[in-house]
Every structure is written in structure tokens, then in C-alpha cells.
Amino acid sequence: MSHASIKDVAALAGVSMSTVSNVLNNPGRVAPDARDRVQRAIEQLGYVRNAAARQLRLGSSKLIGLALINISNPFFTDVASGVEEAAREAGYSVLLGNSASRPDGETGFLELFEKQQVDGVLIVPSGDVFDKLDELRRRGTPSVLIDRVDDRNAFSSVSTDDVVGGSLAAKHLLSLRRRKLWFIGGMLDVKQMRDRLEGFRAIVANHPGVTLRVETDERVDVTSGREIGRRIASIPEQYRPDAVFAANDMLALGVIHGLTAIGLRVPQDVAVIGYDDIAFSEAAAIPLTSVRQPSRRMGSAAATLLIEELADPQNFRHRSVVYEPQLMVRASTAASKGI
Amino acid sequence: MSHASIKDVAALAGVSMSTVSNVLNNPGRVAPDARDRVQRAIEQLGYVRNAAARQLRLGSSKLIGLALINISNPFFTDVASGVEEAAREAGYSVLLGNSASRPDGETGFLELFEKQQVDGVLIVPSGDVFDKLDELRRRGTPSVLIDRVDDRNAFSSVSTDDVVGGSLAAKHLLSLRRRKLWFIGGMLDVKQMRDRLEGFRAIVANHPGVTLRVETDERVDVTSGREIGRRIASIPEQYRPDAVFAANDMLALGVIHGLTAIGLRVPQDVAVIGYDDIAFSEAAAIPLTSVRQPSRRMGSAAATLLIEELADPQNFRHRSVVYEPQLMVRASTAASKGI
DNA sequence: TTGAAAGCGCTAACAT
DNA sequence: ATGTTAGCGCTTTCAA
Numbered sequence: 001m002s003h004a005s006i007k008d009v010a011a012l013a014g015v016s017m018s019t020v021s022n023v024l025n026n027p028g029r030v031a032p033d034a035r036d037r038v039q040r041a042i043e044q045l046g047y048v049r050n051a052a053a054r055q056l057r058l059g060s061s062k063l064i065g066l067a068l069i070n071i072s073n074p075f076f077t078d079v080a081s082g083v084e085e086a087a088r089e090a091g092y093s094v095l096l097g098n099s100a101s102r103p104d105g106e107t108g109f110l111e112l113f114e115k116q117q118v119d120g121v122l123i124v125p126s127g128d129v130f131d132k133l134d135e136l137r138r139r140g141t142p143s144v145l146i147d148r149v150d151d152r153n154a155f156s157s158v159s160t161d162d163v164v165g166g167s168l169a170a171k172h173l174l175s176l177r178r179r180k181l182w183f184i185g186g187m188l189d190v191k192q193m194r195d196r197l198e199g200f201r202a203i204v205a206n207h208p209g210v211t212l213r214v215e216t217d218e219r220v221d222v223t224s225g226r227e228i229g230r231r232i233a234s235i236p237e238q239y240r241p242d243a244v245f246a247a248n249d250m251l252a253l254g255v256i257h258g259l260t261a262i263g264l265r266v267p268q269d270v271a272v273i274g275y276d277d278i279a280f281s282e283a284a285a286i287p288l289t290s291v292r293q294p295s296r297r298m299g300s301a302a303a304t305l306l307i308e309e310l311a312d313p314q315n316f317r318h319r320s321v322v323y324e325p326q327l328m329v330r331a332s333t334a335a336s337k338g339i
Numbered sequence: 340m341s342h343a344s345i346k347d348v349a350a351l352a353g354v355s356m357s358t359v360s361n362v363l364n365n366p367g368r369v370a371p372d373a374r375d376r377v378q379r380a381i382e383q384l385g386y387v388r389n390a391a392a393r394q395l396r397l398g399s400s401k402l403i404g405l406a407l408i409n410i411s412n413p414f415f416t417d418v419a420s421g422v423e424e425a426a427r428e429a430g431y432s433v434l435l436g437n438s439a440s441r442p443d444g445e446t447g448f449l450e451l452f453e454k455q456q457v458d459g460v461l462i463v464p465s466g467d468v469f470d471k472l473d474e475l476r477r478r479g480t481p482s483v484l485i486d487r488v489d490d491r492n493a494f495s496s497v498s499t500d501d502v503v504g505g506s507l508a509a510k511h512l513l514s515l516r517r518r519k520l521w522f523i524g525g526m527l528d529v530k531q532m533r534d535r536l537e538g539f540r541a542i543v544a545n546h547p548g549v550t551l552r553v554e555t556d557e558r559v560d561v562t563s564g565r566e567i568g569r570r571i572a573s574i575p576e577q578y579r580p581d582a583v584f585a586a587n588d589m590l591a592l593g594v595i596h597g598l599t600a601i602g603l604r605v606p607q608d609v610a611v612i613g614y615d616d617i618a619f620s621e622a623a624a625i626p627l628t629s630v631r632q633p634s635r636r637m638g639s640a641a642a643t644l645l646i647e648e649l650a651d652p653q654n655f656r657h658r659s660v661v662y663e664p665q666l667m668v669r670a671s672t673a674a675s676k677g678i
Numbered sequence: 679t680t681g682a683a684a685g686c687g688c689t690a691a692c693a694t
Numbered sequence: 695a696t697g698t699t700a701g702c703g704c705t706t707t708c709a710a
Contacts, residue, residue: 015696015697016696016697016698017697017698018697018698018699019695019696019697022695022696029695029696030695030696031695031696034695034696055702056701056702056703056704057701057702058702059702
């Protein structure tokens with residue numbers, strides 16, 4: 001009734017366990033007729049390999065752990081798709097965890113991953129997980145960072161240059177003659193946020209007369225964006241920003257909604273630019289200008305890097321792949337001011 | 340250098356392996372000082388339980404497999420959040436698979452799940468996986484369906500009444516005096532699609548003079564919605580629909596984009612209603628009217644059902660939980676026709 | 679309260 | 695080409 005084992009298959013096929021194992025792993029080494037009998041026995045019993053036993057024996061699970069901050073942000077699911085694709089091609093499966101769902105966040109997941117004996121970890125770090133990652137590696141589980149470089153270069157990483165991304169956004173807004181800018185983002189203890197702001201600010205600093213105000217909130221989702229949008233809309237015109245750079249698209253989409261709900265026009269009254277360029281941005285009724293990160297490619301590159309390291313841990317040299325972000329100009333900033 | 344085992348811990352603490360095991364599983368049964376020594380040894384060695392070995396011994400992995408059609412649809416990630424929450428509370432972890440990423444689709448994932456010895460499976464079935472699920476159950480792995488009922492009532496399920504949902508959409512559109520309706524959806528071999536259409540059509544049938552055209556496409560995402568939107572916009576007014584019911588929100592959002600890009604007004608020229616009510620719908624610049632499914636709740640209910648079954652497989656009676664969909668009226672249909 | 683030993687299902691080295 | 699056997703790390707009787 002329960003799961004059949006290799007032993008059952010062997011008995012039914014009238015061969016030894018190792019022959020069955022060979023049929024599974026080295027079909028070439030086994031005589032055709034024995035192979036056929038084993039195959040039939042497998043079918044008949046509905047035999048399925050027990051990964052736990054295999055893993056225990058082999059010391060490898062052929063599993064990669066992917067730790068995401070927030071699975072409901074399409075940027076991350078795009079990354080995940082890329083990871084899965086590359087992993088599958090190399091014969092790995094992906095154990096997906098989203099830290100938002102755990103009280104203990106990313107650390108909790110890393111522990112689960114380790115217990116499950118994943119061969120390696122892919123992580124989009126938000127908090128400070130480097131100690132934990134170091135520990136993991138000392139015990140033989142390597143990891144690759146996504147969307148974030150490791151300053152000490154102790155881990156491979158795949159990211160987009162967020163400083164450049166921030167400056168792209170600023171240049172674009174300034175070229176549109178916007179002068180009163182807001183940066184809206186998550187907590188600045190997250191490196192990605194800091195970098196985007198840094199790039200943005202550096203450009204603004206070269207433009208005397210242009211003001212920049214920084215607003216941060218713990219939540220970086222559509223709802224919190226909408227609240228900020230409404231707040232902006234209620235500010236008298238002379239104090240109101242004429243452009244907003246939101247540190248991710250969900251936020252930006254929310255801001256537009258909050259703004260327009262109160263009658264402001266985007267981009268005429270307030271231009272809005274986001275970050276990530278998720279699919280919804282292009283399809284929004286006011287298509288969103290956004291700084292694109294090649295999310296899917298980042299995912300597959302990270303997985304590839306990890307798999308390379310797994311294949312030859314000794315000789316592998318850590319690498320940092322940094323992509324250039326790309327400005328996607330759309331309606332949310334396209335028209336000139338005040339028209 | 341590699342992973343420390345219970346044996347190493349035992350040696351360092353100067354106790355037997357079983358004492359270490361007891362510290363881990365029945366701390367009460369072990370003398371305080373021995374316990375302390377073991378604890379310290381665990382810390383010092385950075386010992387982490389090997390789930391594979393534990394699983395092999397116990398026959399249970401404390402893992403639930405969740406098979407989703409498409410991880411980039413926020414509806415599914417919301418379901419996943421609900422699942423994770425309920426699972427975590429009960430001490431289970433979730434192995435997440437999205438069938439879109441596999442050439443062999445859901446079946447491929449079910450096989451992975453079985454190999455990984457998940458204790459149970461949660462699945463949003465699209466194709467015909469019942470044979471496979473039957474097989475799984477025969478070998479001791481139960482499953483619960485999400486977003487779909489099993490006609491034979493052989494599996495528990497959690498779903499929303501899609502027929503009612505479809506009729507809600509139709510009634511709303513008709514109350515707005517729309518007469519030329521289009522249904523846009525995925526392939527009709529997917530039960531959910533059929534049901535939504537059925538409910539929609541049943542209402543329309545009672546209204547002589549109202550026409551309904553059905554358009555299906557394999558892809559049900561923003562891009563394909565946009566293409567259809569553009570196509571509609573290019574139709575001369577007298578043949579053009581005055582309302583569209585899209586079978587999910589990603590499609591609907593795309594349709595609106597395609598429509599407005601060519602200068603049509605939503606809802607004045609064409610009213611658009613979606614399905615699922617994902618977060619982006621409310622925040623879209625033309626907020627989308629949608630039939631809401633309680634995605635998160637569906638996820639947690641399904642997980643709860645599965646966990647109950649796992650706890651007492653003998654006496655568990657399959658149950659079908661059916662939620663009522665809810666019409667969320669927003670701007671994409673709100674204004675009357677032609678204004 | 680603690681320890682010794684068996685065995686979960688699998689693979690691989692070795693023997694035939 | 696096939697079989698025998700040891701052992702991966704853990705839990706769990708059973709005995710002390």
C-alpha cells in the first residue's frame with residue numbers, strides 16, 4: 001500500500017537490489033532482458049525513488065534553495081523563473097522560500113535550506129545575512145547573491161548597478177525640467193535602496209536650485225505607495241513635488257493611483273518614475289517609466305554561477321556579474337510639465 | 340569541515356548518540372547537565388539536523404508540495420502566501436513548484452514532490468492530473484485541490500464558485516446596459532475557464548438582443564490581453580464590443596492598455612471587467628472592476644484541510660470548501676455607456 | 679537517565 | 695553481468 005522500495009522491485013523482477021539500482025543509474029551496464037524485467041516491475045509497483053535515502057547516501061540533494069524577500073513582487077517572481085529555468089537545465093530543482101512569510105525572515109529559511117541539505121543557496125539579501133552565509137559556506141553550502149554585491153567579494157553575485165539606475169532616473173527627470181523631486185523608498189538600511197538614492201542624489205547635487213526630499217517607509221507595496229500619492233496630492237501646489245522617483249514599481253504604481261484619485265495629472269502635474277520595470281508597468285493605464293533590471297536574466301545567471309561552483313568547488317573563483325540598468329521611458333513622465 | 344553529525348556532537352559532549360537525539364526530540368528525558376553539554380557541543384560545531392536522514396527514518400518530511408500553474412500571476416502568489424502561513428503554523432514547510440517552468444508541466448512536479456517525499460500535495464490543477472493524483476494517493480500521498488472541485492469528490496478542495504462569478508460579471512455588465520459582450524479567456528479545457536464562461540453565458544441567454552462572442556487564447560497574460568485590446572480598438576464602432584469580461588485580471592489589465600493606447604475610453608467606449616481581483620487591479624490608473632476570489636484565504640484553507648488529513652488519514656472525510664466570489668466595482672465599468 | 683544496536687532506502691566498492 | 699555488503703545520519707526499541 002505504501003511506497004515500494006528498490007527491494008520490492010528486486011524481488012518482483014527476480015534480481016538483486018544493485019541491479020535495480022543500476023537500471024536506474026547505469027542502464028548500460030545491465031543486460032537487456034534483466035533491464036526489461038526491472039522496468040516492468042517498476043511500472044507494476046509504481047515505484048518512485050526515495051530522494052531522502054538517495055540524498056543521504058550521495059550527500060547531495062540536487063536541490064537549490066532560493067530565498068526571496070517578497071514573493072508577491074513580480075520582480076522577484078521573474079527572478080525566480082530565471083533561476084528555475086537554469087536550474088532545471090542542469091538537473092537541479094528549486095526550493096523556494098519567501099522570507100516575508102517567516103517571523104525569523106531570511107535566517108529562518110537558510111536554516112530550513114540547510115536542514116533540507118540543499119546543495120547551494122541563491123539569495124536576494126535584505127537584512128544582514130552575511131554571518132549566516134559565511135557559516136553555511138564553512139559547512140559546505142555555497143551561496144550566490146542576487147540584486148546585491150558583497151563588499152568583501154566573498155560571494156559571487158549577480159546584480160544591476162543601482163547607483164547608475166538612480167542616476168538614470170534623476171537625469172531623465174531633470175531633462176524634463178522637473179525641479180522639486182521626491183525619492184520614495186524602503187528603509188535605507190537595505191543596500192539596494194541606498195544605492196538608488198545615492199545615484200539619484202549625486203546627479204541632483206549638480207543641479208543647483210533643484211530640491212530633493214527623501215521619504216522612506218517600511219512597506220514598499222502598492223498600498224503604501226497609494227497612501228503617499230494621496231498625501232502628495234493634498235499638498236498645496238507650490239510645495240508639491242513635480243516629480244517622484246519610487247524605488248520600486250509597486251510603490252510607483254500605487255503613487256500614481258493615489259495622485260490621480262485626487263485629481264492630479266500624471267505626468268503633467270507630477271511625473272512618476274519607478275524601478276524594476278515589472279510587466280504591469282508597461283500595461284498600466286498610464287504606462288510607467290521605469291528603470292529596468294533584467295530580472296529573469298539575473299536569476300538564470302545567478303543559478304548558473306552557483307551550479308558552476310557546485311561542479312568544481314575547489315577551483316571556482318567568485319565572480320560578480322553586474323548588469324547595466326536601462327531606462328524605459330513611458331507616459332508617466334513623457335509629456336512636458338504642465339501641459 | 341563538512342557537516343557535523345549527531346555522532347560528532349555525541350563525541351564532543353561525551354555522551355551517546357541517543358542522548359543527543361533525545362536532547363533534540365525529548366529534552367525532558369535528559370539530565371540537565373548532559374543537556375547543557377550537548378547544547379554547547381551543538382553550538383560549537385554548528386550542528387544542523389540532516390533532514391534527509393530524519394526523513395528516511397521517520398518516513399515523513401514535514402514538507403508540503405504546492406504546484407502552481409504560473410507563479411507570475413499575483414493571484415497564485417497570494418494563494419501561496421496563505422498556504423505558507425498555515426503550513427508554518429503547523430510546522431510544515433512548503434516546496435513550491437510552478438508548472439509553467441517545466442516542459443512536462445504539473446506531472447513533472449508531482450513526480451519531484453513524490454521523490455522528495457512530501458507528506459502531501461496542494462495543487463491548482465489546470466490539465467488533467469487526476470490519474471496522477473490518484474496514483475499518488477494510492478502510495479500514501481494525499482492531495483487537496485485549489486481553485487477547482489473534483490467532480491468525483493475523491494479529493495478535498497477549496498475553490499470559489501466560478502459559475503456564480505461569471506454570472507456576477509454578466510449581471511453587472513447588463514445592468515450597465517451593455518449589449519455587445521466579449522468573453523476573453525484561456526483555453527476552455529481548463530475547468531475554471533469553462534465555469535466562468537458558463538455562468539456568464541447563462542445570464543446573457545436570458546437577455547434577448549444581447550450578443551456574446553468568445554475569444555480564447557493559450558496565453559492568459561498582460562501581453563496577450565494587450566494584443567486583444569488593440570485588436571478590439573481597430574474594429575469599427577458598430578461591430579465593436581461595448582463590454583469585455585476577461586477571465587483573469589492580467590488579461591483585463593492588458594486589454595485596457597491595448598484599448599486606451601489606441602484612443603478608446605474605458606469604460607465609456609468599452610467597459611472591462613476582470614477576475615481574481617489582484618492587488619494591481621485596484622491600483623491601476625483606471626481601477627479595474629473584478630470578481631474577487633479570496634486568494635489568501637483559499638490557500639490557508641487548503642493547507643489546513645491537507646494538514647488535518649495528514650494528522651488522521653484514517654478518519655478524514657474529504658471536504659469541499661466553496662467560497663462565494665464577490666464583485667468589486669471600480670472605474671473600469673463604473674460610468675454609464677457613452678458618457 | 680543513558681547506551682547499544684537495528685534499520686529506514688539507497689549506492690558503490692568489491693567479489694563473483 | 696550480477697550479487698553481497700557496508701554505511702550515509704537519524705530515531706527508537708530494548709537493556710542496563
